[in-house]
Amino acid sequence: MPAEAPPLCLVWGPPGHGVTDYGADVARAVARGDAAARIVPVGDLSAALGAVRPGERVHLHATDRLLGRTLEDAADALEQLAAACRLTLTLHDLPQDSDGTGYDRRVAAYRRFFAAAEAVAVNSEHERMLVSEHLGAVPEPRVIPLGTRAPAPHPDAAAAAPTDLIVLIAGFVYPGKGHDVALRAAAEAVAALRAAGRPVGRAVVRALGAASPGHDGDVAALRARAAELGASFEISGFLDDATFAASLRAPGIPVAAHEHVSASRSMLDWIEAGRRPLVVRSRYSDEMDRLRPGTWTLFHPAELAARLADAWEHPASTWLASGRSLAPTLDDVAASYRAWWDEVAR
Structure with a gap:
């Protein structure tokens, strides 16, 4: 039986935002490996709802600041999106003690994110531990590390060192x-x-x-x-x-x-x-x-x-030595997402 097509990759937010750009990088890597991949950039909930088909599998890289003006607005938006599709998430900027006065509200919002999604991924074991330490009884996320883009050509020699x-x-x-x-x-x-x-x-x-x-x-x-x-x-x-x-x-x-x-x-x-x-x-x-x-x-x-x-x-x-491996690359990460999505779909 042929493998199921990957989920629609929503890329939410303005170009230049780190989470938006990384979501776009991963989506393009998925598309390099599967011509059936569909990528749709959106700027708000209305555009996101307009992009998804009822019951469609959808993946989104998200952080609260992209999804709404307040934490509560962000959670509301994500819940509305999840009600219209089968949503998996990669969550960024997990709650931690340094959040200060916003900590309790961030914890509440991210618990709602977990509850809305079919499954959640994070980008490090450190973040998986943050989930356990701060969000309590939510499903354990999959860890898929950040992937690297193609490295720049290595210089023949490092630039001359400045006096300063x-x-x-x-x-x-x-x-x-x-x-x-x-x-x-x-x-x-x-x-x-x-x-x-x-x-x-x-x-x-x-x-x-x-x-x-x-x-x-x-x-x-x-x-x-x-x-x-x-x-x-x-x-x-x-x-x-x-x-x-x-x-x-x-x-x-x-x-x-x-x-x-x-x-x-x-x-x-x-x-x-x-x-x-x-x-x-x-x-x-x-x-x-x-x-x-x-x-x-x-x-x-x-x-x-x-x-x-x-x-x-x-x-x-x-400077890094020429030829130094930077794996896992974005293509490695795309393969990890494909495997995870297939597990979630089963």
Whole structure:
């Protein structure tokens, strides 16, 4: 008997949103392996309901912020969609303690997401554990790790190292992303290098992206903090895909130091660009280090200044060796989704 066609892949949200873009990446990978795959981009519940056929199998990558203005609106929208089709979900941004005052409402919303769907996937064992720790008695999700895009061509030689100690942090600027930690560590690293007689220039933290909506004040605070430390904070603003990709390969030390991560697309952005970033240790980054060994350098927060100084002196350490495997790829992930969907359909 021929295999059943894959579910309709709904891609919900604006291009540029990490969850939307990743959902589109997975959908295109599914379509590469099966010409019967159907992909429909939607921007809201009305468009989603208009795209599905009654009783059709549908898959959606979702996070609460994409689905409604409030958590309750998001849960209402997902329940209405699930009533019109046979819905499976990949959930992103799982509730955790760092959610603060919104924690109880996020837990309630995500429990409703689980109840509405036929089955749920998450992107890491860490997230599966978050489900167990924070959502209680909901069905255990399938774990399908984030997949990588095709890597960029490896340079013949890494770009010439700058005199300045430049820290590169990819993505939106918001509290907890690690920019303030990087500023302190960069200033300490420059001081240590100068004390050792090394010809180092300024300490610079460069954000490759714009301020997250509502966080322009954080940019001003980071600039003020940098001035206090004798360092510089720079922010690129919005970058289109090509410019962002080029910026990841610019001279500097790639760092991912964001707190409270549940799964990180920006970590994959770095390795797809051929970089080997410094990544703060966490349950998630330890898991990713086991999954793709040798593609990042993990550090404890107290070690960052020393790691930055070492990377400044040995810039080749911030680049991956040519030919390094980045598996699982998006095509690997698409195969995992196909197998899971077939199990759910039985």
